[in-house]
Amino acid sequence: MSLWLAVVAAGVGCYALKLAGLSVPESVLDRPYVRRATELLPVALLAALIAVQVLADGPRLVIDARLAGLGAAAVALLLRAPFLVVVVVAAATAALLRALGLP
Amino acid sequence: MPEEPLGDHERAAVVRDSLAVGVATGAYGISFGAAGVAAGLDVWQTCVLSLLMFTGASQFALAGVIGAGGSPVAAAAAALLLGTRNTLYGLRLAPMLAWTGARRWGAAHLVIDESTAMTINRHTRPAARLGFLTTGGSIFVLWNLFTAIGAFGGEAMGDPRTYGLDAAVGGAFLALLWPRLTDTTHRVAAVAGAALAIALVPLTPAGVPVLAAAVVALGMALRVREARR
Numbered sequence: 198m199s200l201w202l203a204v205v206a207a208g209v210g211c212y213a214l215k216l217a218g219l220s221v222p223e224s225v226l227d228r229p230y231v232r233r234a235t236e237l238l239p240v241a242l243l244a245a246l247i248a249v250q251v252l253a254d255g256p257r258l259v260i261d262a263r264l265a266g267l268g269a270a271a272v273a274l275l276l277r278a279p280f281l282v283v284v285v286v287a288a289a290t291a292a293l294l295r296a297l298g299l300p
Numbered sequence: 301m302p303e304e305p306l307g308d309h310e311r312a313a314v315v316r317d318s319l320a321v322g323v324a325t326g327a328y329g330i331s332f333g334a335a336g337v338a339a340g341l342d343v344w345q346t347c348v349l350s351l352l353m354f355t356g357a358s359q360f361a362l363a364g365v366i367g368a369g370g371s372p373v374a375a376a377a378a379a380l381l382l383g384t385r386n387t388l389y390g391l392r393l394a395p396m397l398a399w400t401g402a403r404r405w406g407a408a409h410l411v412i413d414e415s416t417a418m419t420i421n422r423h424t425r426p427a428a429r430l431g432f433l434t435t436g437g438s439i440f441v442l443w444n445l446f447t448a449i450g451a452f453g454g455e456a457m458g459d460p461r462t463y464g465l466d467a468a469v470g471g472a473f474l475a476l477l478w479p480r481l482t483d484t485t486h487r488v489a490a491v492a493g494a495a496l497a498i499a500l501v502p503l504t505p506a507g508v509p510v511l512a513a514a515v516v517a518l519g520m521a522l523r524v525r526e527a528r529r
Contacts, residue, residue, distance in 0.1 A: 203372030204345050207362055208352030210376070211383035215355075216408035218390015219397075227391060234521035235388045238381055238514060239357060240486045241493030243477040245513030246364050246378075248494040251470040253368055253501045253509075266467025267474060274478045279324060284331045287471025291464030 261300040266291035301396055302424045314427055318418050318434035325414050326442020328472075332359055333450020335469045338460035339367030343451045350447035354440060355412050357476050358382040361510070364469055370507025378507070381514050389416040396420070396428045410436025485520065492516045 251263045269290035273283045306314070329350060336346030341363060349359045358379035365375035390411050396419060399407050415436035422428040460466060481487050493513030500509040 200341065200345060200366065200372050203362070203376040204341070204348055205352065207358070207376035207379040207383075208349060210380045211353045211355055211358050211386070212409060214380070214383045215386045215390055215411040216405065218387035218392075218411060219394045219399075219404050219408050221391075223391050223394070230521055232388065234518055235384050237486070237489045237517035237521050239385050240477065240480050241489045241513040241517035241520075242361065242378060242382055242510060243357065243473050243480070244490035244494040245497035245510045246361055247470055247473045247477065248497045249368055249501060249509055250364050250466070250473060252498060253506075255369060255506070256502050258498065258501055262464065263467040263470055266464055267470045270471035270474050273471075274475060280472075280475045281324075281328045281331065283475040284328065284468045284471045287474075288464035288468035291467030292462065293464075295462065295464065 259300075262291040262294040265294055265299075301398070301428070303426070304424050306424070306426045306430065310427065311430065314422070314430050315434050318431050319438055321414050321418055322435050322438025322442060325439045327446055328356075329443040329446030330450035330453075331468060331472055332356065332363070332443075333447040333452075334454035334457075334460070334465055335360065335367075335450075335472065336363045336447075337451050337454035338465045338469070339363040341366060343448075343455055346451040347444070347448050350444045353379065353383075354409060354443070355383055355386055356443075357413075360469065360472055360476070364473070365507045365510055367466075367469070368506045370510075371505070374505075374507025374511055378510050381511070385413075386411050389413075392416065393419055393432070396422070396425065397432060398425060399429075407432070407436075410440060412436065412439070414439060489517055489520055492520075 247267065251267045252258050266287040270283050270287040273286045278286065332350065333346055336349065337343060349362065353359050361382050362375045362379040365378050390408065393411060393416060397407060410432065415432050418435040419428050419432040422431050454460065457463060477490065481490060493516045496512050496516055497509035500512055
């Protein structure tokens with residue numbers, strides 16, 4: 198599958214998921230298991246994405262400035278910073294550490 | 301749901317609140333634009349994602365899996381799995397908005413976290429529709445505008461690691477996850493999903509560790525239901 202095909206197919210698929218919710222009778226999708234799974238899927242996937250994004254370098258696990266950036270983002274979130282501030286804090290922390298010579 | 305028309309005062313309040321959320325959310329499209337290009341998508345692929353997919357977590361997921369060296373199939377699957385929550389939002393919104401035909405098809409594209417949040421607390425149908433359209437519409441316009449700015453700017457900047465953009469993506473995911481860590485079940489799902497992904501990174505092709513976390517969620521959903529029987 199080419200990257201373009203993935204972009205378009207996933208885009209159309211995500212639209213179809215939205216339309217299904219507005220169109221399908223509530224009884225079909227509103228079962229406890231489906232509701233439960235749909236609640237937990239984003240949580241588990243986002244946590245896995247964070248882990249891979251911050252620790253993986255190809256097939257290796259490494260600790261570098263990205264982990265410090267994530268820690269700074271967590272502190273910003275504890276201080277109730279808005280989304281964009283959290284993202285900028287994470288980037289700035291990693292950029293600063295790299296400017297100081299860390300990997 | 302009551303059909304009573306909105307007074308001028310209430311209309312202004314709904315529009316003001318919705319635009320505030322729209323501007324705040326739309327502006328962080330710039331971080332997606334930069335992250336998409338940093339992950340190896342080209343400027344146009346990054347912009348098409350914001351136009352066509354238009355749901356932030358799924359877009360970041362697709363870029364994140366590609367950036368980690370994953371296959372396009374794994375990237376698309378991660379985006380779709382994250383997109384399933386919009387289906388539940390639609391279920392909640394359908395009786396409130398009560399649109400049919402072309403209007404429903406148009407409205408569906410705007411079903412995202414923020415537009416849902418700004419709709420479900422309304423008490424009349426006109427207020428719900430106004431909140432939904434103002435929030436969803438302003439985010440759509442600004443999210444796409446700022447994605448383009450971030451994508452073109454990101455391409456001009458050179459090595460994204462110098463600016464910590466790889467760390468910014470992790471920070472963005474954490475900010476998206478944070479409000480969902482409301483109870484023990486969610487926290488267990490997060491820790492288990494992350495732990496499984498970390499364990500699989502050296503063993504499986506890129507993209508698989510993230511998708512494996514979906515198994516954690518589906519398994520936990522099954523277990524919780526059976527425990528209630």
